[in-house]
Every structure is written in C-alpha cells, then in structure tokens.
Amino acid sequence: MNVDLFFQYIVAGITYGTIYAVVAIGFNIIYNATGIINFAQGEFVMLGGMTAVSLHRFLPLPSAVLAAVLITMIVGALIEVLFIRWLHKPSVLRMIIITIGLSILIREIALHIWGEGVKALPYFTGTSVSSIKLGGVFVSPQVIWVVGISAVMVALLSFFFNYTIAGRQMRACSANREAARLCGINAKNMVTLSFALSAAIGALGGCIVSPITYVQYDSGTPLAIKGFTVAILGGLGNSFAAVAAGLLLGILESFSIWVMPAAYKDVIAISILLVILFVRPSGLFGSREAASMKEF
Amino acid sequence: MRSSAHLALFGLIAAVIAVQQITAHTGSGYYLTQLTMSAYYSLVIVGLCLLMGYAGQISLGHAGFFAIGGYISAFLTTHDLTPLKDTVFVAFLNKTGILWAREDLYGGQLLTVQPWPACIAAVLFTVVVAYIVGGPVLKLKGHYLAMATLGFGTIVYRIALGTTALGAADGLSDVPPFKLTPFLEVSGEMSARVQNYYIAWGLVILAVFLSLNLIHSRIGRALRAIHAAQDAADAMGIDTAKYKLNIFALSAVFASVAGVFLTHYNGGIGPSEASIMKSVRYVAIVAVGGMANLWGALVMGTLLNFLSLRGYLGSYDDAVFGGILIVIMLFIPRGLLHTDILRDLRALLPGKAGEEDA
Numbered sequence: 001m002n003v004d005l006f007f008q009y010i011v012a013g014i015t016y017g018t019i020y021a022v023v024a025i026g027f028n029i030i031y032n033a034t035g036i037i038n039f040a041q042g043e044f045v046m047l048g049g050m051t052a053v054s055l056h057r058f059l060p061l062p063s064a065v066l067a068a069v070l071i072t073m074i075v076g077a078l079i080e081v082l083f084i085r086w087l088h089k090p091s092v093l094r095m096i097i098i099t100i101g102l103s104i105l106i107r108e109i110a111l112h113i114w115g116e117g118v119k120a121l122p123y124f125t126g127t128s129v130s131s132i133k134l135g136g137v138f139v140s141p142q143v144i145w146v147v148g149i150s151a152v153m154v155a156l157l158s159f160f161f162n163y164t165i166a167g168r169q170m171r172a173c174s175a176n177r178e179a180a181r182l183c184g185i186n187a188k189n190m191v192t193l194s195f196a197l198s199a200a201i202g203a204l205g206g207c208i209v210s211p212i213t214y215v216q217y218d219s220g221t222p223l224a225i226k227g228f229t230v231a232i233l234g235g236l237g238n239s240f241a242a243v244a245a246g247l248l249l250g251i252l253e254s255f256s257i258w259v260m261p262a263a264y265k266d267v268i269a270i271s272i273l274l275v276i277l278f279v280r281p282s283g284l285f286g287s288r289e290a291a292s293m294k295e296f
Numbered sequence: 297m298r299s300s301a302h303l304a305l306f307g308l309i310a311a312v313i314a315v316q317q318i319t320a321h322t323g324s325g326y327y328l329t330q331l332t333m334s335a336y337y338s339l340v341i342v343g344l345c346l347l348m349g350y351a352g353q354i355s356l357g358h359a360g361f362f363a364i365g366g367y368i369s370a371f372l373t374t375h376d377l378t379p380l381k382d383t384v385f386v387a388f389l390n391k392t393g394i395l396w397a398r399e400d401l402y403g404g405q406l407l408t409v410q411p412w413p414a415c416i417a418a419v420l421f422t423v424v425v426a427y428i429v430g431g432p433v434l435k436l437k438g439h440y441l442a443m444a445t446l447g448f449g450t451i452v453y454r455i456a457l458g459t460t461a462l463g464a465a466d467g468l469s470d471v472p473p474f475k476l477t478p479f480l481e482v483s484g485e486m487s488a489r490v491q492n493y494y495i496a497w498g499l500v501i502l503a504v505f506l507s508l509n510l511i512h513s514r515i516g517r518a519l520r521a522i523h524a525a526q527d528a529a530d531a532m533g534i535d536t537a538k539y540k541l542n543i544f545a546l547s548a549v550f551a552s553v554a555g556v557f558l559t560h561y562n563g564g565i566g567p568s569e570a571s572i573m574k575s576v577r578y579v580a581i582v583a584v585g586g587m588a589n590l591w592g593a594l595v596m597g598t599l600l601n602f603l604s605l606r607g608y609l610g611s612y613d614d615a616v617f618g619g620i621l622i623v624i625m626l627f628i629p630r631g632l633l634h635t636d637i638l639r640d641l642r643a644l645l646p647g648k649a650g651e652e653d654a
Contacts, residue, residue, distance in 0.1 A: 096354065101620075270447040271451065273447050274432075
C-alpha cells in the first residue's frame, strides 16, 4: 500500500469518526444531566437528516438544515417532557426499556412518513465527484464541511458549558443535583434542556453527513451503537475525550476493510466496545476511581 | 414445587389440548400453524423471563442465541459434504452414522449431517458461546450490560447477514424435517400440523416445568436474592457470578432449542431472526407479563406473537411492541398480569399518588 492510499483511508476514517464523536457527545450531554443513556440518540440523527431532506424541497439548504435542527430539538424536548420528566427516581432498567421503546416508535413513525427509501441532502458545495487535492490526497468538499462544522460545534459547546449561565447551571446539576437545586437552579428544566441540546447536536450531525452516508428510517441504531462505543471508549461523560475516541474508532474501522470484508465493519466496532467494557469500563481516558463511584 | 404451581401446569396442559380440540371441531386448524410458531417464541421468552425477572439481568441479545441454534442446525443439515466425502474427517463422520445421504427437492444427491447430531451440535455450541460471552458480560450492570448484550446480538446479526455460506440476506432454506422419533417429526407438512402443535407445546410445558422447579428451589431463592440486592446476596455467601452465568446459559439454551425447532418447522431461517428488533420484542413481552412472572410472560408471549404472526398488527407490528414497552414501563412497571394489577391501575387515576417501587 502506498502512502497516498494510507492517507485516503485516514480521511475516510476521520469523516466517519467525526460523526461517531457527534453522536457520543449527544449521549454524554444527556448522561451528564440525568445519568440516563438515551438509547434513542441515533434516532435524533436520522430524524435530523430526514427532516432536512424533506424541507429542502421548498427551502434553500442552509434554512432547511436550520429548521430541521430546530424541529428535532423540539422533538427531543417533547420526549423529555412527555416520557421522562414526571417519573420519580426511575430505575436504570426502566429507563433503558423506555428509551428503547422510544427509539422503536420514532423509527416506525419515520418509516410511515418517509417510507423505506434511502435519502440524502445534496453536497453542500460541489458535487459527489468534485474533490479538493490536499497534498497527495483527494478529499471531498463535504468532508471539510463535516469536520469543520463539527469542530465549530464542539467549540461552541465548550463555550456554552464554561461561559454561559445555562451551561454552568447544567454542569452544576450533573455535579450534584440536590446542591444545584438548593442554589435555585431548576434541575428539571436543565434535563429538558439537555434533551433538546442533545437532539439538536444529533440532528445537525445527521444533516452534514447525509450527503456522504445517506439516511434511511433505520440508520439510527447502528450509529447509536457506534456512538455509545465511542462514548465509553473516551470515558462516559467526557466530551473532549469522545472526539479523540471517535476519530480512533473511525480510523480503525476504515483500516479494518483491509483484513476483513466490508460486511463485517460493524463487527469490528462492536468487538472493540465489548473488549473495552470487559477490560476497562472507565474508558481509555477516564479514571477508574471516578467510574467506580458512578452507578450504572 | 408448590401444589398451586402443579395446578397451573395442569391448567396449561388442559388449555393446550382444549385449543387443539376447538380448532379441530370448528375447522379452523390453520390457526395451529401460528400457535406452533408462537410456542417456539414463547420458549425463548420463558428462558428470558428466568434471566430478567428472577436473576434481574437484562439481555438485548437473545435473538442472537435463537439464531445461533437455528443457523447451525440449518447449515449442518443442508450443507452438502459430497465433495469432501473422501477426506478422513468426513469419512469418519459418515461411518459413525452422523451423516446421511438424501435427495434434495430436485432429486440431486446430498450428503449432510442428520438433524439430531446437528441439533446437539447447535445447542452445545450455544452453551459454549453463552459461557464465553456471559462470563465478562454479566459482570456489567445497567446500561453497560444492556449495551454489551445489544452488541452481542448485533454481531450475530451482522455475521448472519454478511456471510455467504449462511446465505447472507436470503438466509438458509430447504432445511429437511427433523425426525425426533420414528413417529414424531418436526416439519411444515400440512399432514403433520397437529403433531407439530403438540411437539412445540410439549417443549414449552417441559420448559415451564423445569423453570418452576428451578424458581421454587434453593437456586431460585438465590436468584431472587441477587435480583433484590446483589451485594447483600454476595455477603450471604451466594456465589452470585456463578448463578447469573448458569441462568444466562440456561436461557440461551432455551432460545437455541427454539431456534433449532422453528428452523426445521419453517424449513429455513433468515437474518431477521437475529435482528435487534426480535431481541427487543422478547424483552417487551417479558416486561408486559410482569418480569418475574413466568405465567404472565407465557400468556403475553403466546398472545402477542400469535397476533403478530397472523398479521393483525399490520404494518404497525414493530410500533405496537415499541408502544407496549413505553406504556408498560411508564405506567405499570410491574406488568399487566399480577394480582395487584387493579391497585396499580387505580394509582394511575388523577388525584391518587402512584407508589413507586421500581
């Protein structure tokens, strides 16, 4: 294999890895606020992509994407208000089953609205065959969009969590819910906000990646499993580590095509998940002591 | 076993016979086909109920065990070994009587493994997989356990879908009938419909009998202690890891046997049997039945699978199961079928604070 091909694989890995990281960040935001793993996280990505494709029929691309993100955000908030908000200290098993049920419902509703067809947004700039030459590597302009928008998103999120009132309130809730409530923070609203935020991030991810990977009513679950793998790999709750872990998984997967048929690509990712869960459930970058304090 | 459990078991046997008699006398024997298939799915559910309800461990990968059983027996009983006839291993197998020469549908000669050895191989392999996977997986709790079992199920699904030898997206077909004894045969033949109904339900009754004995034994009490408080059970000297692993393997065997039999009954198996949605369905049914309620799981399993297989749920099939999961877990987490159901429902009425024990 020559050097160019090597870098070509890296670029493909980074593209997918970025999306896994975006899904993982979505998991982390809800996990930090509630201690829940939202098994419907992948469905937000699908919903964002699908809504944007439909809206793009009569709206220009940027407004279609924006509207899709807003709609998914509202769906995320509604889900929290309708299904989660009023439960009093639900058990983990109960929350797992409820969010799995939600993911099935969203998927089936999507199937009835959009059918089984594969859809995609157009390339944001250029076409599917246009490419930019970076060194010896050909890169689709959409890859630049994916990486660029995701990077901006991560930067904005870290600004939000560090410098805005709402973001700091959310962090306070995840550190100690009772103490935050005593300080006058409405913890329940923070949970709703975390669902809305996580849905918005997923939806945006779904929009930017749909020209490359396409979107279908059932494309959420595989993404959710990969995103969860990445979240665990980085250490649950740690969004910056998730980015690193996402890129790592994307690149590993992209090189796995070498040794195994492409049909087994998912098997690689999930095997990594299982090994990490067995060997080091606190993640590659997480601390063991911190993990042992958490209740899973 | 308590006498009330004996009574319920006799009730089940009576119900099974009564249903067959009713269909025979009303000329609606065609219902037996779906009832037979429901029985096999209920077998998976009984096993999962032991694991989820009594040992308190969720598994989102049980369709994987079902598929392992089905696929191995389908592969062994359809894979033609004629080209390898002269190799030492195949010749040895042939001599021991494990193989048989038979004609395929078009009159061609096949040399394949007999159904009985294939079934035994499938179940043994399932046990091995269950112990290998279960060992580390059951050390996990909550979200991690759910995701790990979901991951296991997805791996089985991907392998079934991606492997050409297993028929990829088409699955395996032309699986021969399974002659249990000279008089009993698992097959989809119209003439064998009644006996297949009894074979399937006989298996379910056997599984329920075994499970009831287990629940009301020392092991059952240990399992419930684990469910209630694992640390406390540990402190009482219960080897929690061992109990969890053994019950995991047992429920995997139930699923695998169901897979083997249903594959012979249907004459084939496809990758959809291994899909996540199937696993989620099994969990949904156990939840509706009320987790630690074998009878509830059995009744709901038969009912919902029957409705689904008859096509009454139409294109909303999966949505119904998703909806059921949410509604049950939101409002009546103890499930529909238990003695306090009226109190649970009354607690849902406005003005009365619902008690939270989940």
